[in-house]
Amino acid sequence: MTKTALKILSLSLAAWAACAGRASAEPGLTAAPSLNAPLGARSAALGQAFTAVPGSPESLNYNPGALAFADGFSVTASYLRGFEDAGHSFLAAPLKFGPLVLTPGYMHFNAGDIALNLTGGVTGRVNAETDSAVYASAAYRFSERFGAGATLKRVRIELAETASASAMLFDAGALYSPGGGFTLGAALMNSGSGFKFEEASDPAPAVKRLGAAWRVDINPPNLLDPSTDLTHSDAMFTADWIGAYKDRGYFQMGAELNMEMRMGLTVSMRSGYQFDRPAEGLTFGLGFAANKWAFDFSFDTGKEMNARQQAGVTYKF
Numbered sequence: 001m002t003k004t005a006l007k008i009l010s011l012s013l014a015a016w017a018a019c020a021g022r023a024s025a026e027p028g029l030t031a032a033p034s035l036n037a038p039l040g041a042r043s044a045a046l047g048q049a050f051t052a053v054p055g056s057p058e059s060l061n062y063n064p065g066a067l068a069f070a071d072g073f074s075v076t077a078s079y080l081r082g083f084e085d086a087g088h089s090f091l092a093a094p095l096k097f098g099p100l101v102l103t104p105g106y107m108h109f110n111a112g113d114i115a116l117n118l119t120g121g122v123t124g125r126v127n128a129e130t131d132s133a134v135y136a137s138a139a140y141r142f143s144e145r146f147g148a149g150a151t152l153k154r155v156r157i158e159l160a161e162t163a164s165a166s167a168m169l170f171d172a173g174a175l176y177s178p179g180g181g182f183t184l185g186a187a188l189m190n191s192g193s194g195f196k197f198e199e200a201s202d203p204a205p206a207v208k209r210l211g212a213a214w215r216v217d218i219n220p221p222n223l224l225d226p227s228t229d230l231t232h233s234d235a236m237f238t239a240d241w242i243g244a245y246k247d248r249g250y251f252q253m254g255a256e257l258n259m260e261m262r263m264g265l266t267v268s269m270r271s272g273y274q275f276d277r278p279a280e281g282l283t284f285g286l287g288f289a290a291n292k293w294a295f296d297f298s299f300d301t302g303k304e305m306n307a308r309q310q311a312g313v314t315y316k317f
Contacts, residue, residue: 034131035107035131035133035189038080038298038310039088039107040058040061040076040296040312041297041312042056042058042268042270042285042312043056043061044298044300045256045272045287045296045298046254046255046271046283047252047254047272047273047283048240048254048272048274049211049239049253050240051063051066051185051186051209051240052183052184052185052212052213053066053183053236054066054069054147054183055067055069055070057074057076057314058076058092060092060094060103060135061107062187063173063185063186063209063211064103064138064149064172065139065149065173065174065175065186066173066175066185067094067149068099068139068141068147068148068149068175069141069147070096070103071096072096072317073316073317074093074314074315074316075091075315076090076092076312077090079310081308086110087109087110088108090107091105091107092104093105099140099142100139100141101139102138103151104135104136105134105137105153107131107132108130109130109132110129110130111128111129113125113126113127113128114126126162128159129157129159130157131156131158133153133154133156134153135151135152135153136151136152136153137150137151137152137171138151144177145176145179146174146177148174148175149172149173150170150172151170151171151172153169153170154166155168155169157195159197163197164197166195167195167204168192169192169204170191170192171188171189172188172191173186173187173188173189173209174186174187180214182212182213182214183212183213183214183215184211185211185212185213186209187208188206188209189206189207190206203245205245206245207242207243208242209242209243211238211240212239213238214236214238215236216234216236217232218233218234218235221233221260228261229262230261230262231261231262232259233257233260235255235256235257236255236256237253237256238253238254238255238272239252239254240252248276250275250276251274252274253272253275254270254271255271256269257269257270264291265290266287266290267286267288268285268286268287268289269286270284270287270298271284281300281301282301283300283301284299284301292317293313295312296311296314297312298310
């Protein structure tokens with residue numbers, strides 16, 4: 001395959017994979033848009049409005065500074081089923097050492113197979129794209145109210161089992177809690193020099209994120225339904241602004257209701273919405289937590305493509 005043909009194939013597959021994964025960056029403008037996919041069932045259910053949510057392992061994909069508010073050791077794993085046979089796997093494990101939180105992580109994306117028509121009438125099926133990323137993140141809580149963090153990640157892309165490229169990218173972010181249940185977050189994700197295929201270089205899917213969240217206790221806890229036997233209830237509301245590479249900024253928002261029962265089971269109901277997105281809109285989710293385990297599920301309605309479903313499990317040590 002000539003270098004010119006390889007370049008055309010690479011750009012075409014990048015655009016196809018961006019649409020298949022429905023990532024945040026505009027399709028075809030960046031390599032590895034899978035890095036901006038909604039990794040994590042809880043964050044996906046909140047419409048990816050997760051920049052200012054403190055302490056969750058899923059923050060590795062949204063704001064490394066929020067990891068400074070982790071309350072102990074935990075590990076989370078999730079699987080996202082996207083368009084056709086595309087799929088994402090994600091793993092993160094925050095490890096808390098006093099005010100320092102170290103978080104290793106891993107992401108794998110498989111875009112599925114496509115048919116290719118090559119020169120000479122030769123046809124065949126190849127894997128369209130596989131992406132993988134290894135994360136090493138560190139966050140530090142400087143005070144009760146403020147934390148900051150950074151992530152270094154090595155990302156590798158393989159296109160059509162023919163071309164490949166790797167890059168080192170970094171994330172940086174901070175989270176501030178002014179009190180009253182409010183948190184404010186800011187992050188710069190996926191910064192770096194980009195991916196070089198032969199002579200051509202595709203930029204990384206950099207995004208800027210600004211977010212706010214507000215958590216409030218519901219008192220009495222069974223206010224919404226007096227017949228239920230609840231020991232605690234709270235609600236969280238989130239909103240984010242996202243600025244993607246060469247794309248106009250857009251907003252997304254989410255809401256979460258947590259209800260703890262006397263038997264020790266906590267049920268969470270979630271919903272979100274992404275504004276001005278061509279393929280995305282309403283999101284929904286449900287979570288169950290008991291003892292040290294948590295199970296989360298998310299579903300989005302989709303607009304122009306098939307809906308995505310995601311499941312995740314978290315264990316706290």
